[in-house]
Amino acid sequence: MTVSFDQTLSIVNELVFAKRGKYLNEPEVVVLKGAWNNWDYDQMAKHSRFSINYLQRGVASKLFDVLTKTIGHGERITKRNIKFFLEQAVKNYYSKSASQNGANNLSSGQVLGGQPPELSFFYGRTHELTLLKQLVTTNRCLAIVGVAGIGKTMLAAKLISELTNKNQSTFDFVIWKSLAYSPLLNDLLDELLELVCPEEYSSNLPEYTQAKITLLLKQLQTSRCLIVLDELEGLFQSNNLSQRLDYRLFFRRLAEERHESCLLLTSQIIFAELNDLISSKRPIQFFKLEGLDPDSALQLLRHQGFTNEEDCLSLIETYRGNPSELESLVDKINHYFAGSVQTFLKYKTTFVSSKLEATLNHLFSQVLTDIERSIVIYIAQEIMLNSRSVTFLSILDNLKDKRKENYSTSELVKALEKLEMQSLIEGFKDPNTKQISFTLQPVIKKYITTDPLGLVQITDTLPILSTIS
Ligand SMILES: Nc1ncnc2c1ncn2[C@@H]1O[C@H](COP(=O)(O)OP(=O)(O)OP(=O)(O)O)[C@@H](O)[C@H]1O
Ligand SMILES: [Mg+2]
Incomplete structure (x- = not known):
């Protein structure tokens, strides 16, 4: 070892x-x-x-x-x-x-494996933390999903710092691993086994992947372990099919087989491999992360020197409290608008950070299905031309029969659910009519309408949006 x-x-x-x-x-x-x-x-x-x-x-x-x-x-x-x-x-x-099964032997703040980020400035998330603390103790597998920069990694780091800071820790081990570099499952298992059972790792390590998973599961039965696998999207950047299948089976076994531990995943994207497991409600519990609440986002902006509450609230609404979009915006306002939010607001423009743009490029080039793409484009067109939102029935009518794809109602509903889970579209119900409508948050609308790399408009079935961007 x-x-x-x-x-x-x-x-x-x-x-x-x-x-x-x-x-x-x-x-x-x-x-x-x-x-x-x-x-x-x-x-x-x-x-x-x-x-x-x-x-x-x-x-x-x-x-x-x-x-x-x-x-x-x-x-x-x-x-x-x-x-x-x-x-x-x-x-x-x-x-x-x-x-020591169940013993409280995790030292204060100690995390094995990788290093979670520093938490010097952490705002809000009280409700999320309360809920997550309960979910990690009652689920074997939990996925935090949210758009780029929304705060998944920070939230997971805060969660484990609270779980390990108390004198009586719920877990014997906490392991932190980023999957950003897309490790082979076999290598990841070696690393995990070395941490949870160093003796067996050095003397008795099985050769095959499935046997390694079995050994890991055995350890996860005897010790309570929280394994955080951050940046899951790293795994699916490549189209290495056998790697994807390996991980799918790994998640499935960890979610379904009996043990006392919890696998906590964070991801920007819901991959097909996860979606099957999530949509059956069990065994993977899904947690959608939204932006910071307005008070916490105000604190974040105040810390960056932006103090006018009304102006700041307008930015927070546009960027849906996404902390890293707000931070990137602060840099742009400081650089180009001499730090004046008011001047910036006069130009009525929306910036998409390079981080979010990279994720959207990946989504539109490799991840979204045709039906998902058609839906977001249709919503973008409609809200650019006529209204603030599009009703569900209008989506059905327009995408079901009037296009050559001819999607079924259930396919459309599934696609809408998945898009909403990833915050790519926003749904809300009219309290009077009870009709559900959908819209796009401004940064997503901006990306779709400007289509910077030409990845959105790859089919010829839809009118070109460039005329209205
Ligand atoms: N609760 C918070 N309080 C203060 N700042 C935050 C908070 N959450 C996130 N941030 C800020 O936003 C940045 C992005 O957060 P984080 O890295 O957690 O996002 P993410 O969702 O993991 O992004 P990615 O999808 O790229 O992995 C952080 O570096 C931090 O500056
Ligand atoms: Mg992250």
Whole structure:
């Protein structure tokens, strides 16, 4: 089992804290890291702001005393043998965690695997957090879905920081992995197994993917583990069909087979692989994430120096409280409009951030089905020409019979549901007529009508929108 110094440090730090009520200080970490890398004190001093003399005489011997008491198991720890003891300590720590079913042994704030983002500025999301805390303890698989930049990663990070900060943690382990780099399932399983059962990983790792999933499931039965797989859309950027099938089966097994843990996915897009599992309601629980509530979005804008509440509320409404769209807009207003929201508002334009545009490019080039594409284009046309929204019946009438595709009503309803789940269209009911209508939020409308890469209008069945953009 190979562990990094940072992983080792976080575990040893907790053990030292438990022993002496104080974490390792900076010079102690310098010596620990130096000893881990087998440096002499001269090298340690060069890599730090402390002198050789201080590190060697003032810090090292006391540090080795503490470590002897904490992880020495009766042996004296020295600079020579320290690496062995550190590795032993990490190994013991993991196997203890794995064997203590249900025990509250997750150290405060500790997350294994990757690093969730910093949460220095985090606004709102109180309701979402309350609901998610309940959902992660009652579901084996949960998917947070929302458009680019809406705050999925931040919310998942906040959730685990709250779950691990309390003295009694609900989970024995929390693992964070981003799938942005599209790992092969086999490699991801190796990483997960190394974290949840290091002993079996090093001595008894099965060869085949399905057997690895079985081993992981066995561990997830004995320990309560929260595995966050962030940026799921990374997996489906490529059209590697066998990879997609592998992951589909993996999600399915984790969602359906009995265990005590939770797989938390975040994704911008609902892929066919997920949709089957979500639409059957169980076993994957779906959580649609919308923008920040107006008060929290106001806080975000105030923090960026935008203080006029009325102007800010107008931006928040247009960008549906999407924090990263708002942040990107703030940069543009500062750069091009001398920081004046009022001047910007006079021009009545909508900016689409490059992040959102990239996601929409991907959606329109690879993900949306013909029927989904026809619906969004039809809604865009109608709202550009006549009205603020389009009724469901008008969509039915226009897309069902009058076009050569001839979609069935149930196909149209399914497509509308999926588009709404991904916030690509917005549905609302008239309280009087009870009629459901659909519209597009301004950034999506802007993308569709300007069609920057020509990815929207690829069929010849629909009139060209460029005349009205
Ligand atoms: N609750 C919040 N409070 C303050 N800022 C936030 C909050 N949520 C998101 N942000 C801001 O918006 C940015 C985007 O958030 P985040 O990365 O979580 O979005 P995302 O939905 O994961 O995006 P992507 O789809 O690209 O992965 C963050 O970097 C942060 O600046
Ligand atoms: Mg993200």
